[in-house]
Amino acid sequence: MSELMRIGLNHYLVLGAVLFSAGLCTMMIKRNAIGILVGVELVLNSACINLLAFSRYCTGLLDGQVVAIFVIVLAAAEAAVALAIFLSFYHRFATVDVDRGDKLRG
Amino acid sequence: MREHGQPITTPGLVIPDPVNYDIGREKVVETDSDLRTEEMLINMGPQHPSTHGVLRVMLRTDGELILEATPHIGYLHRCAEKIGENVQYHQFVPYTDRFDYLAAMNNNLAYAMAVEKLAGIEAPKRAQYIRVIVAELNRIASHLVMFGTYGLDMGAFTPFIYGFRERELILDLFEAACGARLTYSYVTIGGVREDLPEGWVRKAGEFLDYFQPKIKEYNDLLSYNQIFIKRTANVGVIPADRAIAYGLSGPVLRGSGVKWDLRKATPDLVYDQLEFDICVGEGRMGQVGDSWDRYFVRILEMVQSARIVRQALAKLPSGDYRAKVPRLLKPPPGEVYYETENPRGQLGFYIVSDGSPVPYRLKARGPSFCNLSILNEVAKDCLLGDIPAILGSIDVVMGEVDR
Amino acid sequence: MIAHIDYIPFFSWPEWLEGLIVMIAVYLPFVCLVAMFGIWWERKVSADIQSRHGPMRTGRWHGWAQSPADGLKLLAKEDLIPVAADRPLFRLAPYLSFVPAFAALVVLPFSARFIFVDMPISVVFLFGILALEVLGVILAGWASNSKWALYGAMREACQIVSYEIPLGLSILVPALAAGTLSLAAIGEQQGGGLHQWLAFRNPFLFVSCFVFFIATLADCKRSPFDLPESESELVAGYHVEYSGMRWVMFFFAEYAVMYILSAVACMLYLGAWYDPFGIVLWMEKAGYVWSSAVIGAGIIIVKAFTLVYVQMWLRWTLPRLRIDQVLSTCVKVLLPLACVNLIGAALWSWLVPAGWAQLAVQVLLTVIGTGGFLFFVGVLVRAMLSRRQGLRLTLLTPWHAIPVAEPPPGPEPASNG
């Protein structure tokens, strides 16, 4: 019990793993492109949590924080591009259902 | 159902040219098969703060972009013209108040002049001067409302209060003259209903002394405000030829640079004895005929109207204020069409008499109705925020559109 | 209030409990008071600008009780939720809008002693929290399932996301000059009189102050950037379907954010809790700890409300911009200006040594700033005096004062139907 109450690295790692799986599952089941994007965000967040947890409990240096900032910035960039693609996709196919976008016609 | 992924192909659309409508030569527009915009239909009105009453405009939008704005009217229809065929000539005067309720004096005037022409009556000189005075004061009052509400449409709240503050003083004058503050029925067939009360002339002069410097204040507050100019200049441009083709009149027509004013073109009453200028849009802030021009023509007209009133007050003769008109007026059989320059344009009455006490046919040409017809053409490919700018600068009164 | 609590990970139980009590007992009433006073004051300011009186009846003295009375009325009002609305989101949205405004206040110092949570990065945290407010607005617009509300939400999203960039850059400029991201630490550097205020430190900070203020106008949806709720276009925008207490939440959030951003502007640029003459700093140094803290808190509240007044003044004077103009103002004017300010301020602190040149620039900017401020105060006073005259409206002779003369000669009217 005291193991559970005293927050340590493992707590964060387990949490990150669960969030990661949830994100992955979201990416797998959702057919709405934006839903998939949301799943990606979940995965990235779980990675961030891991980075910061390792940074705090293992190295004690700031590298984890710096990389986490990179991740957050890149996630924003990725969301912007993904949404632009979805909009383009939507204009062409009138849907954001990714299963419909398998035509490969230019 | 089309197969998924196929582009929607809209069949060729037929668009009648609203002016040169020629059934044999319809214009067919082929739509681009790649055209796929996210369109949304929005109902602007009949309850909407900037449609100035119960106008309903269907907006077909692509995001903030307006593709088409179709006005739908009739929410204030009260069968005024049909009523006109069932009441006696004198009795129709109060109905004209309800046409353009912001300029009831001018409505009364147009109707009275039409009936007078039909029945061959001439109003006495004093009555003519009084008519000019009240008509021009009402023009100022009406333009003040436009000034205020246009500011409101553009998101500036304060001009509204300022405009109404000054309008209140005009209404006080009218109340003193005829007892009413909105629906006057003051100008009647043969003259005016009552003579001006004692001290009215002096008080009207005092009002002008107070009012004339205020116009600079309006210009400082709204007309020359950079944001206001950005919102209205180059927005809703009506070129002169389109304005004429659509039969626009009043400040909307003059805003497009057309120097046409019935008070100068066919001077009735005593307008030919008074000095004033026709104000036209000059495109000072953008193109000729943009919303700013239409707005500013009204500001300039207030200056001119004040000038007219001052002259008329000085020249006001004594004498009868009303000609002898039988209570049961039976004009000789015939027809008449008479137009006067209202604050919103040319209000015309077409009256057919069969010699009986009631008109055989009474038809009105409402300036707001005709001016509104250009909305469809102007409010195209503009932004949602431009709709109030265009609508407000056309300045319709729904009572007159729907009648 | 507590002097100095370290930030969250190092809370221990009693301190945490104390913090909760302070939140509920001090900050919540403070937010509500600010909002209610702001609403009442806005009505009075607008009335003053428009030659009216505004609320005068409720509570005898200038209608001071108008806001509480409105609150009671709104509490009793039916809470309407449109049938087609997304009910959970519709309910959630007002809280999402109000809570960030409330939470942001926590890191806002009132004076050197009155700091509830002192974070080393409080200014970043504050804007992080305030960034959540936009989600409440967007969700409200979406959940209402009304096209007008949706338009409001879309406009809000565009506007806030764009204006956060110049806003963030304008925060960096004073942070750069002060060398810290802590609001309290930035504030502490501005004590020694007017010329020490960060806005007057160098020309870039001076310009940046205006950029920041304009961006805050857009951030709290104040005129001329009030597009998300522009009534002449969108009826009421994102809160068109709201009524009763939920609507009040949006209103409270708006006024709370107005106050918070104004207070932040004071912290960052306008001398924080210090007076223009260095008296509070002298008191702090002389050991009058509590009295200087109380006076400092009073000073920053007065300063913040002065800026709130400017916001109101602008709202009741200016028309509204169009959405494309709003965005182009951001991208073409504010953003380049903010970038230039940031680079310029960095270069300035690198190149200009602290010496007579720096001091001369400070004094010059102080004179310009003070002159501008006094000019506008003069304009206001003049306008106020002329409005007083206008209100009397003795311009026209009253009817009873006009002597009755003989009626003009003329025959009786023929008939008087």
Added chain:
Amino acid sequence: MGNMETVLFYGFAATALAGAAGVLLSRNIVRTAVWLLATLAAAGGFYFLLGASFVGAVQLIIYAGGTLVLIIFGVMLTARDPRVSFEPRRIEIAAGALVCLVLAGALVWVFLGTRWYQSPIAQRDGQGIARLTSAQIEALAPGVKDRLTDLDAEGTANIGRQLLSTYLVPFEVVSLLLLAVLIGAAYLARPRVPASPKIGSGAGPKEGRA
């Protein structure tokens, strides 16, 4: 009574997991985004708990204030899809759930089974960061000693220093990437047709007659 960190951790964990579950199970895409907000906010809380308050604030600003707004914005722009609810097939759900459960189990098993390296800098007491004694600092490897940082007050400044020294190349690459994204997103989302179709589809009048 457990300490504050424990309580906050479990609070945030509950929020994050609830959010993740909501994301996974919600059918409505806007609600999915709102659930994501819960997870993002809770993740921000974790960052604060982990002593990375700057990253936490950045998370709030960029993720919650920027990315999520962008996502909801995208949802609104594409929400007029006739197939609003995208019902996944049962087999898809089953496969997804299976894969993810297996993956989660494997990850947890690996994580819990590993003995992670713990640097002396990271040793701390329950209440916060232990300040190292000068003797301990002397004992550190030279490479680590140069980059020795605290995780609190000076952390933000050190993040900045690291960004412009150790991580300068990634920093520049990211800035280039952001520029490319800016241009690319604008290019991708540009209107394909001139935004002024002058055709009347007849929708307006028809609607009016109805």
